[in-house]
Amino acid sequence: CTSCKLGSGLDDGKCLICPSAEWSNGQGPCKPCNEANCESCSDMSGMCLVCKVSFGLESTHCSKCETGFFSNGSIPCTHCSSEDGGGAHCSRCGMVSGECESCEEGSGLNSKTHTCSECQEGSFSIGTTECLPCSSSCLTCDKMTGKCNDCKGGFGFNSTTGTCIQCTSDEFSDGTEPCEECHMENSCMLCDHVTGNCTSCPIGKALNGDGDGCTTCQDGTWSGGGSTLVCSSCSMSGGCLTCSQQTGLCTKCPNGLHLHGVGCSLPAYNATVILDFFDLSSAELNALISEL
Numbered sequence: 001c002t003s004c005k006l007g008s009g010l011d012d013g014k015c016l017i018c019p020s021a022e023w024s025n026g027q028g029p030c031k032p033c034n035e036a037n038c039e040s041c042s043d044m045s046g047m048c049l050v051c052k053v054s055f056g057l058e059s060t061h062c063s064k065c066e067t068g069f070f071s072n073g074s075i076p077c078t079h080c081s082s083e084d085g086g087g088a089h090c091s092r093c094g095m096v097s098g099e100c101e102s103c104e105e106g107s108g109l110n111s112k113t114h115t116c117s118e119c120q121e122g123s124f125s126i127g128t129t130e131c132l133p134c135s136s137s138c139l140t141c142d143k144m145t146g147k148c149n150d151c152k153g154g155f156g157f158n159s160t161t162g163t164c165i166q167c168t169s170d171e172f173s174d175g176t177e178p179c180e181e182c183h184m185e186n187s188c189m190l191c192d193h194v195t196g197n198c199t200s201c202p203i204g205k206a207l208n209g210d211g212d213g214c215t216t217c218q219d220g221t222w223s224g225g226g227s228t229l230v231c232s233s234c235s236m237s238g239g240c241l242t243c244s245q246q247t248g249l250c251t252k253c254p255n256g257l258h259l260h261g262v263g264c265s266l267p268a269y270n271a272t273v274i275l276d277f278f279d280l281s282s283a284e285l286n287a288l289i290s291e292l
Helices: 271-278 282-291
Strands: 008-011 014-017 038-041 048-051 055-058 061-064 090-093 100-103 107-110 115-118 138-141 148-151 155-158 163-166 198-200 205-207 214-216 250-252 258-260 263-265
Touching: 048 055, 048 061, 100 107, 100 115, 148 155, 148 163
Parallel strands: none
Antiparallel strands: 008 014, 038 048, 055 061, 090 100, 107 115, 138 148, 155 163, 205 214, 258 263
């Protein structure tokens, strides 16, 4: 044989089919394609037609695709975020298929469609998973890392770690700062976990209206404590002079009157008391009663 078909090389009078990455126009032996990273080339010229995996075809040259690009060998290196690849927000994709494998931080990966979607407020993703919800104690979080930007009221914010810590019963925070101790001046017992304002007083005291403590009830008023805003007037039935600041019950009556229930009343007298008082016998008392 003196001449072979295209794609076969002439070797010592025999025609041999050229292996991958080699070519021959049939007039001589098989030769390597003109490009080192070429997978197949023209049997007429040796110019590359398809490059090896992870190489893009630029005219007749093969260029190594960088991270974030792909090519099946017959097209130029194409960015993963293109319509032919994984689409918007895709940062890494299959070198041949272009299917998205990882998204930009702040975008979630759909493992079924191999596409990326930007995470909505209240969710985050590092790019290799779907968008995940922020911690329940976060008010908002970083879309890329999931670290809290601020916290819900009643939780202290740690700006170093981006975490939220629930305040104890005697602490407060509006969610932008660490928990602080409540302002427990003036006998305050509990405070609002968000504002720090006093919310509960002991009995005999009422909230002072400024949020910073309790006020002792004045004479003639009382309070059961707790969240009471104003001391109530004592019950002055029967001429009561003073009452307990804790219960409102009468504690002192005018001379001649006795404490009775919630107020004052005349003392109760029985026959023996009357006899002793007037130095009378029973017969004399009965005679007086019969004349009435």
